Amino acid sequence: MTDARPAASDADRAKWRRYLADERAEAAVYRELAARKEGEEREILLALAAAEGRHEAHWLALLDGDDRGVPRADLRTRTLVALARRFGSIFVLALAQQAESRSPYANDPHATAAMAADERIHGEVVRGLAARGRRRLAGTFRAAVFGANDGLVSNLALVLGIGATGVPAPVVLFTGIAGLLAGALSMGAGEFVSVRSQRELLEASAPDPGVQDAVTDLDLDANELALVYRARGMEPAEAVEQASLVLARVAAAGRLRTPTGAIPLSAEDDEAVGTAWSAAISSFCFFASGALIPVLPYLFGMSGLGAVALSTGLVGIALLVTGAIVGVLSGASPLKRALRQLAIGFGAAAVTYVLGLAFGTTIG
Template identity: 35%
Template sequence: MKHAEKHRTERIGWLRAAVLGANDGIVSTASLVLGVAASGVGSKAVLVAGIAGLVAGAMSMAAGEYVSVSSQSDTERADLAKEVEELASAPEQERAELAEIYVRRGVDPELASTVAAQLMEHDALGAHARDELGISEVSTARPIQAALASAGAFSVGASLPLLIALLFPASSLMWSVPGSSLLFLALLGSLAAKAGGASIVIAAWRVTFWGALAMALTAGAGALFGGAV
């Protein structure tokens, strides 16, 4: 009976984009709310700034992810096109190159040559893409998926400190927003660690530390420049 084994590496693409988006959404929006609130303006201005930050941040995340992952995808396509040309012009050299890769991984030379020949007969481009270029179905670039995941996750993350700013009066935002945001970040880090099979404590500490630092610096800037303007 065939055993379909699942690995956590299959989640790398969407998990990275989702965690990055949600983390940025919480940290940047909470920091923005704190910075504006520290300047002494009213609740309406804080909410307007927070909403504007949510929209701008989500679009920035989507555009940034799409552009960066598209560049990766372009590179993968260029490498694959080059590999197609080499397979057509020098198949024996490519077979020897593939066999050498297996030898370096510890396979007996004779067996490596046999395996390389059989794999190339079955799917030459797939074998070279996977073992020579490191391109697989799991790691291949997906620009649209990454953009949508980042923008959606950013929006969800950004809505959390905005909800706190909406529910609490302006006078209490300096403690309610950072306190709740650090809890949200710790929860996010824990969920991401569980999904990826990593240490929950380390992940939670990592995101809360950098989130606290970002909010503290932004609040300080708001208080400093708010009083000067």
């Protein structure tokens, strides 16, 4: 900036102070996350913190180095700092991804084009880091979320449907407990079979490690290794190029030097599938915990409309929480996901409740 720049208004300086506070807080988020990581992920997070430091220096320069009166960062960023300091989890990265995508720099004349580009790129970097965590979490998390949600919705529907027929409260209670046990066992067994089958399919599709030994004896002119790459989805020209590269290394060194092997691995990632037992246990436990909530009022001796109202309210809160968690981890709006989860759950329960009322009237 030159001395000929126009005088800044009070509104501009107030805005720069807010930006300065947010940049400092975002840098703190990345440093806190880096403190819990090691290796490449730590280096990436520290590089992001350094970039936020450059942005901080830009706003500080516009303020002529005067950082007096800098406000606290916005609530969202302060929350991220607190979460990063205490947990350092995938949730923080997912929230940081959303924060980077909402940067106002692209439309602010006082921010440089490089700063706006930085924020766009930061969003992709954080998305990549979050994707690593999602892959590690995917198998068990899927079973946990789906298990809890199924337990909430199915047992609420069961309890409300049976209760609407007018049967005594103990019958509703025992029906709910039976639904809890049956559903949890079914979900656990289903997840075990599903994940085990998926892993077996991946293992069947994975390259045979013994094939590597045959590479050194291949006919370099025929280059049949290209057929392997083509069979795994490469275009013919790309397959020939890759196979030629591998065979050239073999010819030069007399052995295969590529760290990941000559044969491409399956596109699926075993890490994202999870283990059969972890998925089964998570599914069982979370379905049971979700299915327990609609039964709680009856466990404590309630009955009638009071039990129905409390059961529905508790399940509604739980559905909002699980929906928001899915939204955060998927990088989407937590509010939209929470409301969608609530609408689906209450819709299913309302259908069974109406059917129960109709059935009870018919019996009466």
